[in-house]
Amino acid sequence: MCLFYSRAPGVLLLLAHLLLSTSLEPVAEWEKEPAYWNHQARRTLQTALTLPLRAHRTKNIVLFLGDGMGVSTVSAARILRGQMEGQSGEETLLTMDTFPYVALSKTYSVDRQVADSASTATAYHCGVKANAKTVGLSAKAVAYACNTTFGNEVFSVLHRAKAQGKSVGIVTTTRVQHASPAAAYAHSVSRSWYSDADVPSDARRQGCTDIATQLVTNTDIDVILGGGRMYMTPKGTPDPEYPSSSSRKGTRKDKKNLIDVWLKSRKGRNAQYVWNKEQLNAVNIKTTDRLMGLFEPKDMRFEVFRNRTRDPSIVDMTEKAIQILSKNPKGIDHGHHDGVAKLALTETIMFDRAIQRASELTSESDTLTVVTADHSHVFTFGGNTPRGNPIFGLAPKKAEDNLPYTSILYANGPGYAQVNGTRGNVSEVDYFDEEYMQQAAVPLESETHGGEDVAIYAKGPMAHLFHGVKEQNYVAHAMAYAACLEPYNNCPLHLHGSEGCKITLSIPLISITGVFWLVMR
Numbered sequence: 001m002c003l004f005y006s007r008a009p010g011v012l013l014l015l016a017h018l019l020l021s022t023s024l025e026p027v028a029e030w031e032k033e034p035a036y037w038n039h040q041a042r043r044t045l046q047t048a049l050t051l052p053l054r055a056h057r058t059k060n061i062v063l064f065l066g067d068g069m070g071v072s073t074v075s076a077a078r079i080l081r082g083q084m085e086g087q088s089g090e091e092t093l094l095t096m097d098t099f100p101y102v103a104l105s106k107t108y109s110v111d112r113q114v115a116d117s118a119s120t121a122t123a124y125h126c127g128v129k130a131n132a133k134t135v136g137l138s139a140k141a142v143a144y145a146c147n148t149t150f151g152n153e154v155f156s157v158l159h160r161a162k163a164q165g166k167s168v169g170i171v172t173t174t175r176v177q178h179a180s181p182a183a184a185y186a187h188s189v190s191r192s193w194y195s196d197a198d199v200p201s202d203a204r205r206q207g208c209t210d211i212a213t214q215l216v217t218n219t220d221i222d223v224i225l226g227g228g229r230m231y232m233t234p235k236g237t238p239d240p241e242y243p244s245s246s247s248r249k250g251t252r253k254d255k256k257n258l259i260d261v262w263l264k265s266r267k268g269r270n271a272q273y274v275w276n277k278e279q280l281n282a283v284n285i286k287t288t289d290r291l292m293g294l295f296e297p298k299d300m301r302f303e304v305f306r307n308r309t310r311d312p313s314i315v316d317m318t319e320k321a322i323q324i325l326s327k328n329p330k331g332i333d334h335g336h337h338d339g340v341a342k343l344a345l346t347e348t349i350m351f352d353r354a355i356q357r358a359s360e361l362t363s364e365s366d367t368l369t370v371v372t373a374d375h376s377h378v379f380t381f382g383g384n385t386p387r388g389n390p391i392f393g394l395a396p397k398k399a400e401d402n403l404p405y406t407s408i409l410y411a412n413g414p415g416y417a418q419v420n421g422t423r424g425n426v427s428e429v430d431y432f433d434e435e436y437m438q439q440a441a442v443p444l445e446s447e448t449h450g451g452e453d454v455a456i457y458a459k460g461p462m463a464h465l466f467h468g469v470k471e472q473n474y475v476a477h478a479m480a481y482a483a484c485l486e487p488y489n490n491c492p493l494h495l496h497g498s499e500g501c502k503i504t505l506s507i508p509l510i511s512i513t514g515v516f517w518l519v520m521r
Contacts, residue, residue: 115375134189170221224292275294
C-alpha cells in the first residue's frame with residue numbers, strides 16, 4: 001500500500017505517544033490477592049451458565065471482516081487500547097472480546113497453504129474454497145484465464161439476500177473493488193482487474209469485465225462506502241479531491257462514468273453519491289435509500305493519517321450505512337504488509353469501535369453479528385516483557401548480538417536491514433513513531449500473510465453455530481442458515497431450544513432485514 005500523506009498534526013496522537021513513552025501504572029495490589037481472581041472467574045462462570053441460546057432466525061446479519069486480523073493482532077490491539085486509556089493494557093476488553101461465541105477458521109485455499117485475500121473472501125462470502133487471485137469463482141477457475149470464468153461463478157450470502165428483496169450494504173476502508181469486498185458481488189479470475197484498463201485485451205474480447213463494472217451491474221447493493229474513485233471514471237478525469245494530481249485521475253478506457261451509471265440506474269429510488277465527510281454527514285437518512293460514497297482515489301487512508309475534516313472514519317461510515325439499511329420494512333490489512341505495526345494496530349482499534357457502534361444501533365435479539373478475519377500475518381510480540389510494557393516498546397533484555405529489540409517483530413518483510421553484517425540498533429531511532437518499521441527476520445519487499453487459523457466471534461440469533469474449529473467456507477453457510485437464505489430457504493418453522501422445548505417463529509423473524517458487510521484492511 002502507498003501512503004500519500006504524512007501524519008496530520010493532532011493532540012490525541014501526541015498524547016498517545018507521550019503515554020506510551022513513559023512508565024504505566026504498576027500492577028494493582030488487589031491482583032495479588034487470590035480472592036480477586038476467584039471472584040472474577042466465578043462471575044464469568046455465572047455469565048456462561050446463564051447465557052441465552054438464541055435459536056431463532058435472525059432478521060439482520062452484520063459481518064465484520066478484519067483483513068489480516070490474526071489473533072496476535074487482536075491481542076496487541078487490546079493492549080494498545082488499554083495503554084491509550086492509561087491502563088497496563090493486558091486486562092482491557094475489546095468489543096469483540098465480549099462476544100459469547102468464538103470459533104477458529106482454517107484459512108488455507110484450494111491451491112495455497114497460506115492464502116491470499118481473494119480466495120479467502122470467496123470462502124467466507126460464497127461458501128466454497130477457491131484458488132488464489134480469484135474472486136467469486138469456484139476452484140475450477142484458473143487465475144488470469146478469462147475463459148475459465150463462465151460457468152464457475154459462485155454467489156455470496158449478500159447476493160442471495162438481495163435476491164430475496166433484502167437491503168444490503170458494503171463498508172470498507174480499502175477501495176470498494178478490493179478482493180475482500182469484491183467477492184460479495186464480482187466474479188473475476190483476477191483480483192487486480194479493478195477497472196477495464198487493468199483487464200488484458202484478450203480477456204475483454206472473451207467477455208470478461210472489470211470489478212468496478214460488476215460493482216454497479218451484478219448486485220443491487222443499497223449502500224457502498226469506501227475508496228476507489230479512480231476506477232469508476234474515464235481516463236484522465238481529474239479527482240475532485242486532488243484535481244492537480246496526475247496519478248489519481250480516472251483510469252477507465254471505455255469512457256464510462258460508473259458513478260453516473262449507478263445513479264441513473266437508480267433514478268427515482270432516492271439514490272445519492274458523496275465523496276467527502278461533509279457530504280456524508282449531510283445525507284438525510286429519511287430521504288436516502290441508496291448511497292454510494294467513494295472517499296479516496298484508491299484505498300482510504302490509515303486512521304493515523306486520516307484527514308478528520310475531509311475523510312470519514314470507519315465508525316462514521318458504519319453508522320450511516322446501518323441507519324439507511326435499517327429502514328427496509330423487511331428488516332437490514334495493509335499496515336502489516338508495510339511492516340509498520342502502529343498503522344495495523346490503530347486500524348484494529350478503530351475497527352473495534354465500529355463494532356461497538358454497530359452493536360449500539362442494532363439489537364442482539366434479532367441481529368447476528370460475526371467478526372472474523374480472512375488470514376493472519378507473520379506478526380508477533382514477545383520477549384519476556386513485564387506487565388504494562390508499552391506495546392511498541394523494547395524487550396527488557398538485549399539479544400545475543402548485545403543489541404536491544406522491540407517486543408513486536410515480523411518474521412519477514414521490509415523491516416530486515418543489516419549494517420556491516422549486523423542489525424540496526426533500535427534504541428537509536430524513535431520506535432514509537434507512527435511510521436516506524438519493526439525489524440524482520442527475512443528480507444522481503446512486502447511482509448507476507450500467516451497461515452494459522454483466525455478467530456470468529458459471534459453474537460445474536462444462531463451465534464452458537466460458530467464453535468470449534470471450522471473450515472473458512474463454513475462462515476457463509478452458518479450465516480445463510482441463520483437468515484434462512486439459499487440453500488437453506490426451506491427452513492423449519494419450529495426449532496428446538498437447548499432443553500428440547502419448541503420455539504415457534506413468527507413470520508417477521510424469518511425475514512432478514514439486511515445484510516451488511518464491513519471490511520477493514
